[in-house]
Amino acid sequence: MTDLNGLNANQLKELLDDLQQKYSTYQSQNLNLNMARGKPSPEQLDLSNKMFDILTSEDDLKAEDGTDIRNYGGLDGLPEAKQFFADILEVSPNEVLIGGNSSLNMMHDTVMRAMFHGVNAESEPWSKLPKVKFLCPSPGYDRHFSVCEVFNIEMIVVDMKNNGPDMDMVEKLVSEDESIKGIWCVPKYSNPDGITYSDEVVDRLAKMNTKADDFRIFWDDAYTVHHLTENPDVLKNIMVECKKAGNENRVYMFSSTSKITFAGSGIGVMATSENNLKHIKKLLSFQTIGPDKINQIRHLKFFKNHENLKKHMKKHADIIRPKFDLVLSKLDSELGSKNIAEWHNPNGGYFISLNTLDGCAKKVVTMAKEAGVTLTGAGATFPYGKDPRDRNIRIAPTFPSLSELEKAVDILCLCVQIASVEKLLEANTVEQ
Ligand code: PMP
Numbered sequence: 001m002t003d004l005n006g007l008n009a010n011q012l013k014e015l016l017d018d019l020q021q022k023y024s025t026y027q028s029q030n031l032n033l034n035m036a037r038g039k040p041s042p043e044q045l046d047l048s049n050k051m052f053d054i055l056t057s058e059d060d061l062k063a064e065d066g067t068d069i070r071n072y073g074g075l076d077g078l079p080e081a082k083q084f085f086a087d088i089l090e091v092s093p094n095e096v097l098i099g100g101n102s103s104l105n106m107m108h109d110t111v112m113r114a115m116f117h118g119v120n121a122e123s124e125p126w127s128k129l130p131k132v133k134f135l136c137p138s139p140g141y142d143r144h145f146s147v148c149e150v151f152n153i154e155m156i157v158v159d160m161k162n163n164g165p166d167m168d169m170v171e172k173l174v175s176e177d178e179s180i181k182g183i184w185c186v187p188k189y190s191n192p193d194g195i196t197y198s199d200e201v202v203d204r205l206a207k208m209n210t211k212a213d214d215f216r217i218f219w220d221d222a223y224t225v226h227h228l229t230e231n232p233d234v235l236k237n238i239m240v241e242c243k244k245a246g247n248e249n250r251v252y253m254f255s256s257t258s259k260i261t262f263a264g265s266g267i268g269v270m271a272t273s274e275n276n277l278k279h280i281k282k283l284l285s286f287q288t289i290g291p292d293k294i295n296q297i298r299h300l301k302f303f304k305n306h307e308n309l310k311k312h313m314k315k316h317a318d319i320i321r322p323k324f325d326l327v328l329s330k331l332d333s334e335l336g337s338k339n340i341a342e343w344h345n346p347n348g349g350y351f352i353s354l355n356t357l358d359g360c361a362k363k364v365v366t367m368a369k370e371a372g373v374t375l376t377g378a379g380a381t382f383p384y385g386k387d388p389r390d391r392n393i394r395i396a397p398t399f400p401s402l403s404e405l406e407k408a409v410d411i412l413c414l415c416v417q418i419a420s421v422e423k424l425l426e427a428n429t430v431e432q
Contacts, residue, residue, distance in 0.1 A: 031372030038350035099268035103256035137165035139381030155383035164201035192394040194346020196233035206241035334413035340420035
């Protein structure tokens with residue numbers, strides 16, 4: 001395999017003809033393959049089916065403190081649920097708030113509370129300010145960016161490096177601009193890069209001076225137990241570091257069991273300082289009498305303890321690791337030494353992030369769609385859907401079967417090659 005950058009115009013044209021012929025063959029197959037959203041596969045969902053009939057006796061209807069789980073009550077969750085998530089997030093149960101079925105919902109509501117009521121009883125609601133801005137390490141999770149859009153929060157792109165966001169940029173911006181009120185972080189196996197923040201990045205986020213004293217880190221630890229290897233990444237505990245730095249109210253942590261048990265029917269959770277929680281619970285009491293305790297008990301009876309959770313996550317890994325391996329080996333064999341694309345090899349999470357040559361991502365996604373392969377929209381991984389270099393493509397390998405995935409990645413690689421050759425030909429013409 002050769003570096004395509006070394007080919008002359010004639011060689012490129014010849015290669016393009018050949019690739020386009022292959023592409024037409026796929027087009028005529030009327031395929032319908034999808035690598036767009038990070039959904040668990042049916043086999044993964046099957047791992048939790050026991051939860052459906054786990055509540056079998058009268059005793060199962062009572063929580064540890066005697067609460068009848070069928071009735072109203074328990075605004076912040078059952079004590080055993082708080083303990084379970086406290087162990088996962090390495091915080092105190094007093095810092096935990098159990099939510100409904102979605103952590104994204106909790107993130108949205110946390111931003112909304114800050115907009116309408118401020119982050120604590122003393123601070124000014126953000127909606128009263130002329131401008132509110134968030135830092136958005138990118139590529140990132142599109143739905144975080146949508147939350148900002150719906151509240152008219154201006155998004156500032158911060159580059160993602162191999163160990164987390166560009167902290168020189170983050171520190172500079174937050175120290176100078178009082179209207180910057182937050183940052184979105186997916187600190188472990190990030191969506192889409194699969195990067196885990198280094199200890200240094202965590203320390204700097206916890207310690208940095210912010211011009212806004214109501215600045216908050218939205219720490220979306222969605223993939224905290226979603227390892228793909230035997231040597232999982234280790235993420236430093238930001239809550240501990242924030243406390244050490246005297247910034248104990250700075251971080252809101254979020255997670256859920258959406259990709260542990262049932263996506264859309266799991267348990268959402270957030271953790272933050274007791275001080276922050278007091279404010280949140282007061283406002284939450286106007287919104288709900290309490291979250292679904294039956295689902296909490298179902299989960300707790302199913303997992304019982306953290307050890308079982310780890311075993312369960314290994315079963316997920318056994319199902320999805322071959323899919324990641326397939327995509328990575330295809331990328332390597334089809335694009336490897338052609339010098340037209342780069343990608344990350346994640347140790348966990350749900351995605352593989354592919355960077356094409358600049359200006360090719362949109363074209364690749366459109367071409368793939370026309371050959372029957374749906375990918376996450378190009379640009380979706382950046383604020384306002386605008387990838388400044390038009391090069392990032394998020395691959396979600398978990399849902400399709402291995403055989404579907406194989407075909408889908410073949411087509412993706414073909415489209416990347418066609419778009420790259422066209423780009424190189426364009427450059428070639430300009431040079432002449
Ligand atoms: N955060 C991240 C980083 C995600 O990738 C996802 C799901 N794609 C979510 C949150 C959504 O979580 P939930 O189902 O708990 O709302």
